Amino acid sequence: MEEIQEFYKACDESQRLITQSGKIEFITTMKYLNQYCQKDMSVLDACAGGGIYSFPLADLGCNVTAGDLIETNVAHIRMENEKNHKLKDVYQGNVLDLSRFHDNCFDVVLNLGSYYHLCDGKDREKSLSETLRVLKTGGIYMIAYINRCANYMAHFAEYKDHFSFLANYMKKGHIEDSTLFYSSTPELVEKDLKKQNLKILHHVGVDGPMFVYREIVESMNCKDFDAFMDIHFELCDKRSNLGYSEHGLVIAQKV
Numbered sequence: 001m002e003e004i005q006e007f008y009k010a011c012d013e014s015q016r017l018i019t020q021s022g023k024i025e026f027i028t029t030m031k032y033l034n035q036y037c038q039k040d041m042s043v044l045d046a047c048a049g050g051g052i053y054s055f056p057l058a059d060l061g062c063n064v065t066a067g068d069l070i071e072t073n074v075a076h077i078r079m080e081n082e083k084n085h086k087l088k089d090v091y092q093g094n095v096l097d098l099s100r101f102h103d104n105c106f107d108v109v110l111n112l113g114s115y116y117h118l119c120d121g122k123d124r125e126k127s128l129s130e131t132l133r134v135l136k137t138g139g140i141y142m143i144a145y146i147n148r149c150a151n152y153m154a155h156f157a158e159y160k161d162h163f164s165f166l167a168n169y170m171k172k173g174h175i176e177d178s179t180l181f182y183s184s185t186p187e188l189v190e191k192d193l194k195k196q197n198l199k200i201l202h203h204v205g206v207d208g209p210m211f212v213y214r215e216i217v218e219s220m221n222c223k224d225f226d227a228f229m230d231i232h233f234e235l236c237d238k239r240s241n242l243g244y245s246e247h248g249l250v251i252a253q254k255v
């Protein structure tokens with residue numbers, strides 16, 4: 001808990017995806033949110049960070065409740081919301097305990113942050129079951145994760161002389177003495193979701209192999225970026241490409 005608090009002290013989550021390479025993840029996630037979130041739907045953004053999805057969803061006419069574990073992130077959302085009053089409610093809380101909400105009360109639940117901060121398998125399972133408890137049957141569930149193989153590639157050169165460190169990371173999905181980040185694989189995430197009786201609708205690599213093209217994307221002009229995004233959309237939901245995307249997103253339905 002202290003580790004995650006320290007980490008987010010240094011981050012302004014509202015600025016998380018404002019660079020051109022960051023927009024790949026934002027545009028891709030918004031594409032699926034636009035597809036499934038409609039006017040008057042109730043949405044829980046349970047790990048809302050800086051509210052980068054909460055506010056656009058409110059603009060679509062959804063009744064959005066935004067929550068987050070970290071006080072500074074919640075303070076930021078509250079400050080924004082005081083200016084525009086777009087959100088239905090804002091709270092500070094942990095997805096592991098959503099007892100403030102009844103069962104089956106949201107049309108859409110976003111779990112875009114907790115899963116990759118929980119290194120204990122039982123906690124990840126609770127993060128899924130508790131966020132699903134508050135989702136209506138037939139409702140839409142979205143979960144984000146970090147890809148282990150993409151991280152291996154991204155950090156290979158840094159740790160090439162510490163191969164046992166990399167080998168241990170690949171086995172566990174987190175650094176030995178840190179519980180800040182947990183990385184998974186498309187297969188493990190699907191296994192966890194199927195245990196919860198979810199029907200998977202889409203499985204998407206939201207940003208692709210950023211370790212290969214981050215700097216190139218940053219220097220693209222608008223025309224090239226649009227052409228690049230066309231290719232990204234062709235590739236991002238192909239199974240053979242999922243594991244190399246730094247971040248994954250699953251869109252599922254509670255059956």
Ligand SMILES: C[S@@+](CC[C@H](N)C(=O)[O-])C[C@H]1O[C@@H](n2cnc3c(N)ncnc32)[C@H](O)[C@@H]1O
Pocket residue numbers: 008013016046047048049050051052053067068069070073093094095096112113114115117
């Ligand atoms: C990288 S940010 C992503 C924020 C936002 N969903 C987005 O995509 O921009 C991850 C967020 O998850 C939040 N978070 C992590 N663990 C959580 C938990 N157990 N309960 C609620 N929020 C949590 C963090 O505080 C952080 O704001």
